[in-house]
Amino acid sequence: MSAADSAGILTLPSGARLAVKRWGKGAPVLCLHAVGHGSGDFADLAGRLGGAFELIAIDWPGMGCSPSDGLPVRADRFGGLILEVVEALRLERPFMIGNSIGGAAAIIAAAAAPGRFAGLVLCNPGGLAPLDGPARFVIGRMAAFFRAGARGAAWFPTAFAAYYRFLVLSRGPARARRQRVVAAGRELAPMLADAWAGFSEPTGDLRPIAPKLTLPVWLAWTEGDHLVSWGRARATVAGMPLHRVTLFRGGHSAFLEDPEAFAASFRTFAADVQTGRFQ
Template identity: 45%
Template sequence: MRMEVGATGGGVHVAGVDIAYDDAGPKSARTTLVCTHAIGHGARDFELLRDRLGGDHRVVAFDWPGQGGSGPDDAPPSSARYAEILAAFLAKLGIERPILVGNSIGGAAAFELVATRPEAARALVVANLGGLFQRNAMSRLVTRSFARFFEAGARGAWWYPRAFAAYYRMVLPQPPAHAQRARIVASAREIAPILAAAWRGFGDTTSDLRPLAPRVQVPVLVAWAMGDVFNPLWGSLDAIRSIPHARVVKLRAGHNPFLECADEAAAAVRDFEADLPS
């Protein structure tokens, strides 16, 4: 079922992984958007955004390893590993100076890549990215608790599919996301091991991106879904304020504004792009 959430276009082998991707819009467009999704999701998270921007933008979206139509990876999911895959994907497709658009761990991967390789992108648009939240006893408890929840799903706990569906009603509450939410929920057991591994990593010190924030020199649009009960904006504000060229727009969504309120997200991207240096 996991393939239904992801890309249906092409495929490339990068960084030791078979990556599925979609590539839409004019190849001659002035701006290419490269879109990276949340853990356990897929490239179809960006279908609605593509519908609104694809007329005059090239919009590329791909699936992380073991998700959507992409093959498995020997390495566990992390923003560092995903930044490596993102860099290899851009090089393979010959995409130069795109605007990287990322949600959750996808945003964290794009953020980490640009912090260490500023030439990799013209700008960033990130929504509810991980890695910038305050680290304390409560955040460690939350990440451990979610890791155990998904581990139970990987073991085949009888109650897990119903609990996972209830969880996703909070993650993606807005009606435009319901079709993709249903596809994600249908893959609950299949995707549980990757979710468990990711959440174990979210609590690790290596996932802390706050020291990198002052090093991100490209313009950054932080498009925050204000209904996010697991990663609220206030927990990341200090780190966001340390990004040299960042602006914040607050959007009505649970975790993914590109999927849940695509009209508003597309408008925010256009406004942001209009102010970018040529």
């Protein structure tokens, strides 16, 4: 692995150190996870895609196996890290799959350097809905919820488990990943509070950027998501020059919750991009 040590840690020019996992051979696919998750989210997808693709999954700073750098959890910063990763690993026009903040970061990176990527897969990304009064209220309540967890509120583990079970990863195929996240709830609470606070900042609003995406974009949205809902993002998505939308079963991550259907649809998307049929 170029620029990586034997532990799979990639050191970037900015000083960030990111854990990297790679599976398979073929067209490169850079995989970007949600806050509090990790590169392991994409292990099942790698198995389903067989030998046609190489999946390269990174862990954001302080998540998975990546050491923390003490900096805020923000999509604009992660977007810059993506460009550094592509350069450091010498990836030739990879596809990107980004979930939640990973999707927001992918939008930022693709808008900054569209020629570096073959296509963009957005799984319930942040930043595409209006930052209006209702949105700011929900963001504020979610940040307060996680701040309470960080303070050690006795009720938090039970509430966090219910939140993940009913609002985030609601379907059976995602059970193992859900259990891993829930078990680390108290540890993740400060990071999640920080991330949610950032969603209301000006840099968290990606609506001005989205129409500038000139590469093929596939929105793979789980329709059970009540916090990052398709209905509130639809108007922004309509302004993207080259896009298609597929709605999947689940709460927040189509590739975890509806894995067979997602993998089949990804193969179609990639083939259409590679052959110039994407419209």
